[in-house]
Amino acid sequence: MTVPVVITGLGIASPNGLGKEAYWAATRAGRGGIGPVTRFDASPYPARLAGEVPGFAAEDHLPSRLLPQTDRMTRLALVAADWALADAGIKPEDTEAFDMGVVTASSSGGFEFGQNELRKLWARGSQHVSAYQSFAWFYAVNSGQISIRHGMKGPSGVLVSDQAGGLDAVAHARRQIRKGTRMIVSGSVDASVCPWGWVAQLAGGRLSTQDDPDRAYLPFDARAAGHVAGEGGAILIMERAEDARERGARVYGEVAGYGATFDPRPGSGREPALRRAIELALAEAGCAPGDIDVVFADAAAVPELDRAEADAISAVFGPGGVPVTAPKTMTGRLYSGAAPLDLAAALLAMESGLIPPTTNVDPDPSLGLDLVTGAARPARVGTALVLARGYGGFNSAAVLRSSLSD
Amino acid sequence: MTGRRVVITGIGVVAPGGIGVKDFWSLLSEGRTATRGISFFDPSPFRSRVAAEIDFDAEASGLTPQEIRRMDRAAQLAVVATREAVADSGLDLAALDPYRVGVTIGSAVGATMGLDQEYCVVSDRGRLDLVDHEYAVPHLYNYFVPSSFAAEVAWCVGAQGPSTVVSTGCTSGLDSVGHAVELLREGSADVMIAGSSDAPISPITMACFDAIKATTPRDEEPERASRPFDGTRNGFVLGEGSAVFVLEELQSARRRGAHVYAEIAGYASRCNAFHMTGLRPDGAEMAEAIRVALDEARIDGERVDYINAHGSGTKQNDRHETAAFKKSLGDHAYRTPVSSIKSMVGHSLGAIGSIEIAACALAMENNVVPPTANLHTPDPECDLDYVPLTAREHRTDTVLTVGSGFGGFQSAMVLTRAEGGVR
Amino acid sequence: MNTQPFTIDDLKRILLEGAGADESVDLDRDILDTQFEQLGYESLALLETSSRIEREYGITLSDTILADATTPRLLLDAVNAHLADGAAA
Numbered sequence: 001m002t003v004p005v006v007i008t009g010l011g012i013a014s015p016n017g018l019g020k021e022a023y024w025a026a027t028r029a030g031r032g033g034i035g036p037v038t039r040f041d042a043s044p045y046p047a048r049l050a051g052e053v054p055g056f057a058a059e060d061h062l063p064s065r066l067l068p069q070t071d072r073m074t075r076l077a078l079v080a081a082d083w084a085l086a087d088a089g090i091k092p093e094d095t096e097a098f099d100m101g102v103v104t105a106s107s108s109g110g111f112e113f114g115q116n117e118l119r120k121l122w123a124r125g126s127q128h129v130s131a132y133q134s135f136a137w138f139y140a141v142n143s144g145q146i147s148i149r150h151g152m153k154g155p156s157g158v159l160v161s162d163q164a165g166g167l168d169a170v171a172h173a174r175r176q177i178r179k180g181t182r183m184i185v186s187g188s189v190d191a192s193v194c195p196w197g198w199v200a201q202l203a204g205g206r207l208s209t210q211d212d213p214d215r216a217y218l219p220f221d222a223r224a225a226g227h228v229a230g231e232g233g234a235i236l237i238m239e240r241a242e243d244a245r246e247r248g249a250r251v252y253g254e255v256a257g258y259g260a261t262f263d264p265r266p267g268s269g270r271e272p273a274l275r276r277a278i279e280l281a282l283a284e285a286g287c288a289p290g291d292i293d294v295v296f297a298d299a300a301a302v303p304e305l306d307r308a309e310a311d312a313i314s315a316v317f318g319p320g321g322v323p324v325t326a327p328k329t330m331t332g333r334l335y336s337g338a339a340p341l342d343l344a345a346a347l348l349a350m351e352s353g354l355i356p357p358t359t360n361v362d363p364d365p366s367l368g369l370d371l372v373t374g375a376a377r378p379a380r381v382g383t384a385l386v387l388a389r390g391y392g393g394f395n396s397a398a399v400l401r402s403s404l405s406d
Numbered sequence: 407m408t409g410r411r412v413v414i415t416g417i418g419v420v421a422p423g424g425i426g427v428k429d430f431w432s433l434l435s436e437g438r439t440a441t442r443g444i445s446f447f448d449p450s451p452f453r454s455r456v457a458a459e460i461d462f463d464a465e466a467s468g469l470t471p472q473e474i475r476r477m478d479r480a481a482q483l484a485v486v487a488t489r490e491a492v493a494d495s496g497l498d499l500a501a502l503d504p505y506r507v508g509v510t511i512g513s514a515v516g517a518t519m520g521l522d523q524e525y526c527v528v529s530d531r532g533r534l535d536l537v538d539h540e541y542a543v544p545h546l547y548n549y550f551v552p553s554s555f556a557a558e559v560a561w562c563v564g565a566q567g568p569s570t571v572v573s574t575g576c577t578s579g580l581d582s583v584g585h586a587v588e589l590l591r592e593g594s595a596d597v598m599i600a601g602s603s604d605a606p607i608s609p610i611t612m613a614c615f616d617a618i619k620a621t622t623p624r625d626e627e628p629e630r631a632s633r634p635f636d637g638t639r640n641g642f643v644l645g646e647g648s649a650v651f652v653l654e655e656l657q658s659a660r661r662r663g664a665h666v667y668a669e670i671a672g673y674a675s676r677c678n679a680f681h682m683t684g685l686r687p688d689g690a691e692m693a694e695a696i697r698v699a700l701d702e703a704r705i706d707g708e709r710v711d712y713i714n715a716h717g718s719g720t721k722q723n724d725r726h727e728t729a730a731f732k733k734s735l736g737d738h739a740y741r742t743p744v745s746s747i748k749s750m751v752g753h754s755l756g757a758i759g760s761i762e763i764a765a766c767a768l769a770m771e772n773n774v775v776p777p778t779a780n781l782h783t784p785d786p787e788c789d790l791d792y793v794p795l796t797a798r799e800h801r802t803d804t805v806l807t808v809g810s811g812f813g814g815f816q817s818a819m820v821l822t823r824a825e826g827g828v829r
Numbered sequence: 830m831n832t833q834p835f836t837i838d839d840l841k842r843i844l845l846e847g848a849g850a851d852e853s854v855d856l857d858r859d860i861l862d863t864q865f866e867q868l869g870y871e872s873l874a875l876l877e878t879s880s881r882i883e884r885e886y887g888i889t890l891s892d893t894i895l896a897d898a899t900t901p902r903l904l905l906d907a908v909n910a911h912l913a914d915g916a917a918a
Binding site for chain 1: 845846869
Binding site: 045069097117130143148161165201204205264392 | 451452504505508509513514515516521522525526528529531532533535536537538539542543544545546547548549550551552553554556557560561564565566567568569570571572573574575578581585588592594609610612613614615616617618620674675676677678679680681682683691694811812813814815
């Protein structure tokens with residue numbers, strides 16, 4: 001029998017709310033955080049909207065020694081990790097160092113930090129590049145900085161699979177806990193809202209060029225024409241169910257199943273692999289499709305990708321067979337931060353008996369989804385499926401089971 | 407599924423000094439070095455002007471013009487190494503269920519070379535703050551997300567199982583293979599294409615290592631610049647490369663009559679939780695990773711025949727890991743040959759861990775331990791047997807390989823000869 | 830090239846810009862002879878600081894100077910010696 005692993009702490013930095021309470025208050029009410037880019041002048045670019053985390057002043061939360069050496073995504077991640085640990089009631093200083101690890105995901109690293117150093121390099125010369133460029137931009141930096149801040153010496157890691165990576169990290173954290181590590185800080189935070197990041201994302205061809213925040217990111221809608229990029233994510237505290245129970249922790253839910261697949265080579269004509277990822281996750285969780293109360297969709301807002309996702313969901317659950325939602329319509333796509341935030345949303349949905357809505361979307365009926373639109377839908381959420389896909393063909397699926405359900 | 411034993415049945419290497427396993431092993435076993443003055447760009451403004459570059463011709467290595475256009479150099483190296491590994495394994499991938507074949511590729515710094523060059527263009531050499539998207543290459547997103555490396559390898563082999571990039575700084579190459587082993591053991595895949603790739607020899611990387619004086623300024627004698635464990639060493643030599651393995655379960659490898667290089671019997675990773683670039687001299691966390699890896703392999707430290715060191719050639723590292731070997735293996739550390747191939751192929755950041763695993767498998771295959779080149783002057787604080795200058799014939803059944811990286815990551819892996827029955 | 834003497838205030842400004850300050854340390858008290866390590870600055874912070882000094886003052890500090898300058902006073906002396914050399918040359 002495998003060891004049940006649960007989530008006991010949430011730390012959230014989202015465009016529609018900084019901190020768990022603010023995030024959930026906004027999300028359950030369908031209040032979005034997408035707006036014009038403020039972090040740089042986006043007017044020369046075809047995409048001018050973003051989901052930016054509001055009101056985050058790193059110096060209010062972090063020692064000044066850390067500021068010159070950290071990208072925005074690392075600052076957000078460090079603060080979210082502090083909050084997640086506090087939420088879980090875990091004091092790292094009281095825990096054996098080798099019994100705590102950090103497994104995060106990253107999509108593009110500290111891209112803004114890298115941008116600033118590249119500019120110095122090319123404009124002023126190599127002597128102007130910061131000593132911190134040796135690590136501040138790289139993909140492993142958040143795991144490293146969190147482990148240092150909290151003295152965590154256990155197994156750690158960093159997975160990069162674009163948007164799917166957020167679930168891959170959580171699954172890897174669970175793997176390490178099953179192998180014997182007591183607690184892992186997992187989840188992910190990404191932030192690349194900077195000119196250089198913008199140019200790279202524009203090259204991907206999936207950014208929406210709409211200027212109206214309510215019409216820019218419309219997954220599963222006939223008007224779907226790309227997504228809005230956002231920043232943020234969620235840090236999650238994971239531990240063995242037994243340990244959580246013993247220390248009397250509040251348990252949000254169990255990571256009961258996971259599956260990851262990769263799409264066939266473009267042009268192969270074979271079925272995309274998302275359905276298989278869903279089936280693997282359900283099988284591991286011991287769930288029949290009918291046991292799933294809600295699906296948090298990847299929601300690409302690219303018509304053929306929406307179609308592929310809807311087809312995979314319908315193939316498993318039947319047409320309209322399960323409520324589907326995409327609260328990321330309120331935040332934009334957060335890259336590796338997206339799926340951990342969806343996991344957090346699913347856990348909060350369980351707690352409050354509400355499925356948060358997919359905002360602004362008028363569902364394309366031909367997709368055959370029961371999309372939760374308009375307002376949050378009251379529902380008993382005992383089991384949730386979260387989907388995440390990464391550019392190039394990465395598919396990941398995770399099943400969460402409420403601790404309240406038994 | 408916990409009884410599943412994971413073995414290496416195919417190896418592909420693209421490293422400085424040669425493309426392919428054969429050239430790679432010649433270089434190592436002959437103790438030659440592939441470090442040289444940087445030729446990729448004008449190194450004159452830099453403090454450190456040496457690197458271990460690969461003479462790599464993507465087209466001659468079999469990549470098509472479109473593959474070359476869309477891939478950063480590191481992805482190209484990975485695909486070439488993958489093709490060699492698959493051919494070497496004799497595995498008929500088309501006959502496998504694609505959902506049972508997965509990919510893990512390690513990389514510390516992703517598409518650094520492509521990003522550096524592209525930034526120069528879209529910013530018009532740093533002139534524009536608001537960089538110009540009209541000048542970006544269409545495949546810039548592939549550079550933005552290094553997960554594209556895993557995607558390219560998956561397409562190359564037709565894998566549809568779990569696929570990802572593992573990025574834990576300079577231990578990425580060990581951790582990527584370690585991750586694949588975990589997926590095989592738990593039954594998430596039957597075959598893993600696992601390895602790593604980095605191609606970091608670009609102005610931004612040289613500049614950031616200059617800034618922390620991590621790379622050697624021994625620019626006058628580039629071929630002798632990388633000298634781990636030598637008393638006169640003063641920094642590492644940046645390298646590039648890729649190594650990829652075909653990993654599968656021992657029984658199925660035996661059933662199909664595959665050549666088995668080695669079993670990956672144990673692996674562990676720990677963090678020092680101390681400093682992003684600094685190491686405490688006691689090596690405690692690396693020692694712990696070694697202890698856990700040996701434990702997982704159910705092997706007594708006394709049985710280790712060879713230690714493939716991280717041996718980057720910084721004073722801090724060499725002392726740190728010497729302490730870790732003593733702490734984890736006790737007196738046996740003094741009796742065990744230890745060497746660093748970074749003396750010959752440089753330090754290719756996230757790639758080197760896999761390249762070193764390849765060196766270990768080949769050391770077992772040949773019962774020859776590769777040397778530490780350029781080691782002339784002993785450092786009294788590094789008092790183990792570092793196999794100076796020339797390779798050594800040595801019965802090698804059990805190997806320990808370690809890595810240490812920025813972010814505090816410390817990893818260890820144990821390889822054994824896959825003979826014998828169920829452990 | 831800037832040939833003004835390099836003062837403790839210059840050093841504090843550069844330290845703050847390049848590495849921040851440890852919350853438990855008061856840089857405004859007399860720190861001239863306090864070890865950098867006790868002030869909360871480890872080797873990486875000092876490397877960043879020295880490269881900022883090098884850029885701002887147009888000098889090159891050797892590895893030995895940096896290794897030996899373990900307190901603000903020693904670093905000030907080393908930098909000012911360089912600046913004097915530059916002015917004399």
